[in-house]
Amino acid sequence: MQRRKFLKNSTLGTAGILSTPLIAAQAGLNSESLNSLTRETKPIVLATWDVANATSRAWEVLKEGATSLDAVEQGVMVEEADENNQTVGKGGRPDRDGQVTLDACIMDKDGNCGSVVYLRNIVHAVSVARKVMEETPHVMLAGDGAEKFAYEQGFPKEDLLTARSRQEWEEWKKTSQYKPIINIENHDTIGMLAIDRKGDISGACTTSGMAYKIAGRVGDSPIIGAGLFIDNEVGGATATGVGEEVVRTVGSFLIVELMRQGKSPQEACEIAVKRIVAKNPGYRDFQVGFIALNKKGETGGYCIQPGFSYRTYSEEGHSLTPAGSYINQ
Template sequence: MWGIIGTWEMALQGIKKSSSLLENGNTADIAIIEAIKDVEDNPNFTSVGYGGLPNENGEVELDAAFMDGNNLSFGAVAGIKNFNNPITIAKALSKDRFNIFLVGKGAESYAEKNGFEKKNMLTLKSKEAWEKRIKDIKEKNLSPYDGHDTVGMVCLDKYGNITAGTSTSGLFMKKEGRVGDSPMPGSGLYVDSKIGGATATGLGEDIMKGCISYEAVRLMEEGYTPQEAVNIITEKFNKKLIDRRGTAGAFSIVCMNKEGKWGVGTNVEFPFVVSTELEGTKVYVANFKDNKIVYKPLI
């Protein structure tokens, strides 16, 4: 049994490609990297990779993480500029014993020394969006912050290997050096091949207030189904944020266990993509209504 689940509709083409890889016997680490690279390479997806929306200075800073559920190896980069496919850099770091999470200039130095592709990740489209937002902030007194749709995936192969990965350009107009939950183990992603994996997307500043990806895996280990696990997390975490802070930022979580069963939790309208050996590839949209998660096919 193989399966792969990803956040947002932008994951569709990458998941289709990786489903073929999984069906043909490729492993979860290869399949998830190819799926995430597909999103990173598409400039139409302005919250990930090439064409990602810039920070307050007009620079594209990227975050990415990779985790291998077999040995719990983890690698991540944050605030990296001018390098293509940060997910591949994160995966390379996961093979090391030390220095597995690098940021800013340190991440860029590592990438250059190890031959990763240098590239200006700012497109004309994202530059124009930045210029418009600067103008709107001054003229319309609008909030600068918008756009934080991380691509996150969990992947299971025929051999029982499970991996998780994330990639994002983060919050549009963020402060230079700002990092959200996406590359943070436990918050943005977590995976254990003996149990399952999970990954989150949404407002990183709120998601980091709870280790919801780790919590999903912990609950699955206790015997909850993936959907039961995210139901518990969504209701409790949303309530906790509102009780303690008066508001809860947008957050969503997807997970898959070692049997290929999956679940999704969200406190907003949230499209996601799932593909399994038995179900094929489908896009759903989920909503949080009356403290329950409901979803229906989108495509």
């Protein structure tokens, strides 16, 4: 590792001595490629759905000079603590047994990652996932083991089932019918990607999963490569919607690999969605959406059904973008 850093620094030092035209001529670069290599890295935050408070917090963290890892963690923590968001953290809709269970993962610029599955009684699942990454030799902890680890790390125990979510669950039990509602029940994941001032990329994903799921069900959100994947040389991607379909195609990893091959974030997201559609004739009955970010700070998003949107925060402003969809309105 030290040798690699030395060689990298030596190369950069030599480049500083040579003139820009000479570098371009020797490398066979045109002006557009040269500008791409030499332009300053600009911080950016990208998140699934209209989570303006979350992206605002992540942007504040980046502007303070902190890492992209800190930004994505603190960004999604905003939604985990918001009881009005019934798809993550406290106030999340329970499984059919009345238990609120959380899944989350986080991944940094070096490929380090941590994940928690079926976590109960802890609000900030993403922070527990980070502790798994930083304090253990493991990637994933589940159930009672994840909860015990969280207490050992100082996380407080808290009842996650709010009065509102309990009332809705009691009403659901009258029929116990389960059918995912596109862009409502399946608004089940907050995924966030960020680039910091150093050009390093990190990502995080957190969810309470599908409402009234079978106890023990786990979707794509805590699965590295499915719900989230980061490669600091290329970019990152994250997913939302019916996690089973994302798992089957290893969707986020697929998108990053497509970007490695030269596809733009938008092109890569579209290909990933179309692969799900091609493999599932029932695609009209569910939603899957992806967002992606490459090393240049370019973004993209795409979904199956109309209605998915994503937030972007950069020096150019704070915006909400309706994602293109395979099925048109």
